[in-house]
Amino acid sequence: MEQLEKSIIEKLHLPTSDNKKNQENCRYVDAHPRNRSKLSQWADRLATNERSLGRLIERETCLSFGRWRQQLIIALSQKAEGRLVQAITGHLGYASVNALITMFKKAQGKSPT
Structure with missing residues (x-):
């Protein structure tokens, strides 16, 4: 929790890719x-290796x-x-409400509620 408080709050940005596999x-x-x-x-699904896919996504x-x-x-x-946050938690595949709230706070600087 101490690290979350000190972490940099980033604005939401969801970049896309021009690469066919990435898209x-x-x-x-x-x-x-x-x-x-x-x-x-x-990587297996896209018939490539993990390192190559990771580099491609980052690039x-x-x-x-x-x-x-x-x-x-x-x-x-x-x-x-x-x-409700509980409904969103299940929809997004998080095991607990706390896990979703922690991730959301780190990225957005505030609770999802």
């Missing part, structure tokens, strides 16, 4: 936010895959305005 990946993650596949699993979006996915989840949370 396919981004569309799938956007359509299936509960899918918590690791980068290695995405195209200036974010790691994990950070990009986090930004997507925040964007989806914002789309779901008016819904």
Whole structure:
């Protein structure tokens, strides 16, 4: 919690990619936010290796895959305005409300409520 308080608060930005494989990946993650596949699993699906996919995502979006996915989840949370945090937590595939709140606070500097 001390580290979260000291962390830099970044504005929401969800960059996209011009790369065909990256676009396919981004569309799938956007359509299936509960899918918590690791980068290695995405690489297998896209017939590439994990390191190459990780470098491609960073080069195209200036974010790691994990950070990009986090930004997507925040964007989806914002789309779901008016819904209870408990409902959003389940929709986004988080195991607990606390996990979602912690991630949201780190990225946005405030609670999702």
